[in-house]
Amino acid sequence: MNKTAISILSLISIFFSIICSSLFADKSDDTLVIAFKREITNLDYHYGTKTEYLILADMIDDSLFYVENDNLSYVPSLASDYKVVNDVTLDVNLKKGVKFHDGAEMTADDVVYTYNFIIKNDKNRRHTKLASWLKNIEKTGPYSVRFNLKEPYANLYNDLYRIKIRKNGIMGTEGNWDDNAQANSLIGVGPYKVVSFDPGVEVVLERNEEYFEGPKGKPAIKNMIVRSIPDMGTQQAELMSGGIHWMYNVKKDVGESMAKNDRINYQLGPSLRIGFLVLDAAGFTGEGHPITDVRVRRALNHAINRESIAKNLIGGPANVVHTACNPVVFGCFQDVTKYEYNPEKAIALLTEAGYPSGFELELWSYRDKEAAQAIVSDLGKVGIKVNLKHGKLAGLNKARKERKIRAYFGTWGSSASPDTATISNIHWRDPSKGDRNLSGDPKVNELMIGAERTLNIDERKKLYAEGLKLIADQAYWVPLWSYSEGVLSSQDIVFNQDADGYPRVWGISWR
Amino acid sequence: MLKFISGRFVVVIAVALTLSFITFFLLNVAIDPAQAVAGEEAEALEIEQVRQQYGFDRPILIRYFEWFKAVLTGDLGISYYWNKPVGSLLLERAPETITLALMSVLVTIFIAIPLGICAAINPNSVIDRMCLGVAVSFQAIPNFWLGLVMIIIFSVTFPIFPVSGDKTYFHFILPSIVLGASSVPPVMRLMRTGLLDVMEADYIRTARSNGFFGRKLILNHAMRNALLPVVSVLAVQLGHKFGGSVITESVFSINGLGRLALESILGADIPTVQILVFVFAFTFLILNLLADILNAYLDPRLR
Numbered sequence: 001m002n003k004t005a006i007s008i009l010s011l012i013s014i015f016f017s018i019i020c021s022s023l024f025a026d027k028s029d030d031t032l033v034i035a036f037k038r039e040i041t042n043l044d045y046h047y048g049t050k051t052e053y054l055i056l057a058d059m060i061d062d063s064l065f066y067v068e069n070d071n072l073s074y075v076p077s078l079a080s081d082y083k084v085v086n087d088v089t090l091d092v093n094l095k096k097g098v099k100f101h102d103g104a105e106m107t108a109d110d111v112v113y114t115y116n117f118i119i120k121n122d123k124n125r126r127h128t129k130l131a132s133w134l135k136n137i138e139k140t141g142p143y144s145v146r147f148n149l150k151e152p153y154a155n156l157y158n159d160l161y162r163i164k165i166r167k168n169g170i171m172g173t174e175g176n177w178d179d180n181a182q183a184n185s186l187i188g189v190g191p192y193k194v195v196s197f198d199p200g201v202e203v204v205l206e207r208n209e210e211y212f213e214g215p216k217g218k219p220a221i222k223n224m225i226v227r228s229i230p231d232m233g234t235q236q237a238e239l240m241s242g243g244i245h246w247m248y249n250v251k252k253d254v255g256e257s258m259a260k261n262d263r264i265n266y267q268l269g270p271s272l273r274i275g276f277l278v279l280d281a282a283g284f285t286g287e288g289h290p291i292t293d294v295r296v297r298r299a300l301n302h303a304i305n306r307e308s309i310a311k312n313l314i315g316g317p318a319n320v321v322h323t324a325c326n327p328v329v330f331g332c333f334q335d336v337t338k339y340e341y342n343p344e345k346a347i348a349l350l351t352e353a354g355y356p357s358g359f360e361l362e363l364w365s366y367r368d369k370e371a372a373q374a375i376v377s378d379l380g381k382v383g384i385k386v387n388l389k390h391g392k393l394a395g396l397n398k399a400r401k402e403r404k405i406r407a408y409f410g411t412w413g414s415s416a417s418p419d420t421a422t423i424s425n426i427h428w429r430d431p432s433k434g435d436r437n438l439s440g441d442p443k444v445n446e447l448m449i450g451a452e453r454t455l456n457i458d459e460r461k462k463l464y465a466e467g468l469k470l471i472a473d474q475a476y477w478v479p480l481w482s483y484s485e486g487v488l489s490s491q492d493i494v495f496n497q498d499a500d501g502y503p504r505v506w507g508i509s510w511r
Numbered sequence: 512m513l514k515f516i517s518g519r520f521v522v523v524i525a526v527a528l529t530l531s532f533i534t535f536f537l538l539n540v541a542i543d544p545a546q547a548v549a550g551e552e553a554e555a556l557e558i559e560q561v562r563q564q565y566g567f568d569r570p571i572l573i574r575y576f577e578w579f580k581a582v583l584t585g586d587l588g589i590s591y592y593w594n595k596p597v598g599s600l601l602l603e604r605a606p607e608t609i610t611l612a613l614m615s616v617l618v619t620i621f622i623a624i625p626l627g628i629c630a631a632i633n634p635n636s637v638i639d640r641m642c643l644g645v646a647v648s649f650q651a652i653p654n655f656w657l658g659l660v661m662i663i664i665f666s667v668t669f670p671i672f673p674v675s676g677d678k679t680y681f682h683f684i685l686p687s688i689v690l691g692a693s694s695v696p697p698v699m700r701l702m703r704t705g706l707l708d709v710m711e712a713d714y715i716r717t718a719r720s721n722g723f724f725g726r727k728l729i730l731n732h733a734m735r736n737a738l739l740p741v742v743s744v745l746a747v748q749l750g751h752k753f754g755g756s757v758i759t760e761s762v763f764s765i766n767g768l769g770r771l772a773l774e775s776i777l778g779a780d781i782p783t784v785q786i787l788v789f790v791f792a793f794t795f796l797i798l799n800l801l802a803d804i805l806n807a808y809l810d811p812r813l814r
Contacts, residue, residue: 041593128560229764237662237674394542
C-alpha cells in the first residue's frame with residue numbers, strides 16, 4: 001500500500017473514529033464494559049446455572065453468605081451473624097438497614113419468602129437441591145430466621161450463598177408463582193442496579209449508592225455494561241479497539257500474544273478447576289478389562305508427566321494435584337499416596353499385572369484437546385494404546401449414563417465453592433443415584449458423602465482424609481492438575497485475580 | 512403450470528417435515544438434552560429436575576408428535592434457553608437477519624455484476640482470468656476468517672467500522688461484505704456466461720448494425736436478457752443468506768436468527784432449533800421453488 005493510500009485511510013479512520021467515539025464507553029464517563037462469551041438470557045440467577053449468571057448475580061443481588069476472596073471461606077453477607085444450634089438447626093441474624101434497589105428495607109419476611117418460594121416452586125432451578133436438605137424456614141424476629149434441616153448437610157453455606165434474596169411477594173404467591181417476574185428487570189440488594197437489559201446482547205448497570213457495608217465492598221466504578229460476545233476473536237478485537245475493557249476464559253497462547261500490545265494486560269491467575277482421569281475400576285463397561293486391576297490404574301498415574309503438561313500447556317499457577325479435589329478448598333486433605341512421573345515404574349506395574357505389552361484403552365474427553373493428546377502420548381510410551389474420543393460434553397455425559405465409558409478426562413470448576421463437598425458430591429455418589437462414581441467401592445461413597453452429613457468441622461476433615469486416601473491408594477482417579485484462569489484487560493483498569501479464579505468484577509477500579 | 516407448482520410445493524413441505532424430524536431425533540440422540548439445558552456443571556439433582564420438568568424422560572416419538580400437533584395449532588412452544596415463546600423470539604431476531612441478508616445480496620450485486628460484465632467484454636483474456644480469480648478467492652476464504660481479517664483492518668488498525676453489534680446500519684457494513692462475498696462467484700460466472708450468450712444473439716447483431724456499441728449496447732440491449740438467470744440465482748442466494756448467516760452473526764455479535772440457531776443448538780433448545788430448521792429450510796425451498804417457477808416460465812421445456 002503506498003503512502004497516499006495510507007494517508008487517505010488514516011483520514012477516513014480519524015473521521016469515523018470521531019463518529020464512533022460516542023459508541024465507546026470509558027474512564028471519562030466512568031463506564032466499564034466487560035464481555036462474556038455466553039449469553040445472559042435471564043437476570044434471575046435462580047433460573048440459570050452458568051458461571052456468568054453467578055457473576056452477574058453477585059453484582060445485582062446479594063445473599064445471606066458470600067465467599068470471601070482472601071481466605072476462600074463462607075462469611076456472612078446479608079447475615080450479620082449465625083449460630084449452629086445443632087446438626088439440623090441454623091439460626092441467622094440479618095443486617096439491619098439493607099435496602100432493595102427500590103428503597104424498601106430488607107427484613108426477615110423477605111428472606112423467609114425467598115426460601116419458601118424456592119422450596120415450594122418446583123420450576124425453579126434451585127428447587128430440587130434446596131428441598132433435598134431444607135425442611136422449612138421460620139421467622140424468629142423482624143431481623144432473624146431459623147433454618148430447619150431435614151438432615152445434617154455441611155455444604156449448606158454454598159446454597160445459602162447461591163440463593164439470592166427476593167423482595168417479599170415479588171415472585172407471586174404459592175400456587176401462583178411468576179417465574180419470569182425478575183427475568184427482564186430485577187430489584188435486588190446488590191452493589192449494582194439494573195438500568196436496562198437486552199437479552200443475549202447486554203446488561204447496563206449503575207452503582208447502587210445505598211449498598212450496605214458487606215464483604216463485597218462498594219464498587220469503585222459507577223457504570224458497568226456487560227456485553228455478550230460469543231466469539232473470542234471478536235472479544236479480542238473489541239479489547240484492542242477500546243470497545244470493551246475486560247474479558248476472561250482466555251487461553252495461554254492467545255493471552256501471551258495479545259499482551260504484546262502495550263494497551264492490554266494479560267493475567268494468568270489460579271482457578272478452582274482441576275483436571276482428572278476417571279477410570280472404570282468397577283467394570284461397569286464389562287468385567288475383566290485391565291483397568292479394573294489396581295496395579296494398572298497405578299501405572300496410569302505414574303505414566304503421565306503431569307508437571308510438564310501443567311507447566312507447558314496450561315501455564316501460570318497451574319500445578320500438579322494428587323487428590324480428587326483442589327488443594328486450596330476446605331477438606332482437601334493432602335497427605336495421600338503420591339504417584340510421581342516414572343514411566344519405568346509404570347511399565348513394571350503393567351508387567352506385574354500381566355500386561356507387559358500394554359493394552360488398548362478408549363479415552364473420552366471434551367475440553368483441552370491438546371492436554372488430552374499429551375496424555376495419550378505419555379500413555380503410549382508405556383504401551384497403553386489410547387483411542388482418544390474427543391467430542392462435546394453432552395455426548396460424553398450421555399455415553400457415561402449408558403455405561404459405555406471406560407475412562408474419561410474430566411474437569412470440575414466448583415463454581416466458586418471452596419469446599420471439597422462441591423466436587424465430591426457429584427463424583428462419589430451412590431452409583432444408583434449418579435453415574436460418575438466408577439469406583440464400585442461403597443466405602444468411598446460412605447466416607448466422601450458422609451463428610452457432608454455432619455456440620456462438625458473436625459469430623460468432616462477426618463472423613464475427607466480417609467476418603468481421599470482411599471481414592472489415591474486404589475487409584476480410582478488419576479488426579480492431573482489445577483487450572484489457570486486467563487484474563488485480558490485494558491491497561492486503564494486494575495483487576496485483581498483471586499485464589500479461586502472467580503472473577504469478582506465489581507472490584508475493578510480505574511488505574 | 513399450476514400442476515407443476517402444486518407438485519413442487521408438496522415436495523417442499525415433505526422435505527421441510529423430514530428435516531424437522533431428523534433434527535428432533537438427532538438433538539435427542541446425540542446429546543443428553545437435560546444436561547445441556549441444565550449447564551455444564553449442574554449438579555445431578557438439578558439435571559434430573561430439568562429432565563422431568565421438560566419431559567425428556569418420555570419417548571422421543573411421543574414428544575415429536577406432541578410438538579407437531581401444537582405447531583399445527585399455532586403454538587410454536589417455549590424456548591428452554593430464553594424462557595419465552597419461540598414465535599416472539601423469531602420475530603425479535605428476524606429483522607437483523609433480514610437486514611443482513613438483503614445488504615449482503617446488495618454487496619454481491621455490486622461486486623459480481625461489474626466483474627461479470629468486465630469478464631464478458633474481455634473473454635478469455637488476462638482481465639477475464641483476473642475477474643474470475645477475484646471472485647473465486649471470495650468464495651474460497653472462510654467466513655469467520657474473512658470476518659476477523661476485516662475487523663482487524665477496518666475496526667482495529669483503521670477504526671472505521673465498529674467491531675461488533677447491531678445497533679445501527681453502520682454495524683452491518685462489514686458483516687454484509689463478509690456474507691455477500693461468498694456469493695460473488697456463482698453470480699459473476701452466470702453474468703459472464705449470460706452476457707456472452709446474449710452478445711451472440713441476432714438482435715445484438717442488429718443493434719450493432721444500427722450503430723450501438725460499447726457501454727450503450729451492453730446496458731441498453733444485452734443486460735436486460737442476460738440478467739434473467741442472474742435474478743433467479745440471486746433469489747437462491749438470498750435463501751442461503753437467511754440460513755447461512757450463523758458464523759457471520761456470531762463473529763460480528765449480530766443478534767439475528769443465525770446466532771439464535773447456534774445458541775439454540777449448543778444449548779439443546781429443541782423447540783427453537785426445530786422451528787428455526789423449519790423456517791430456514793422452508794425459506795430456502797420456497798426461494799428455490801420461485802427460481803424453478805421463473806425458469807419454467809422462461810423455458811417451457813422445463814414444465
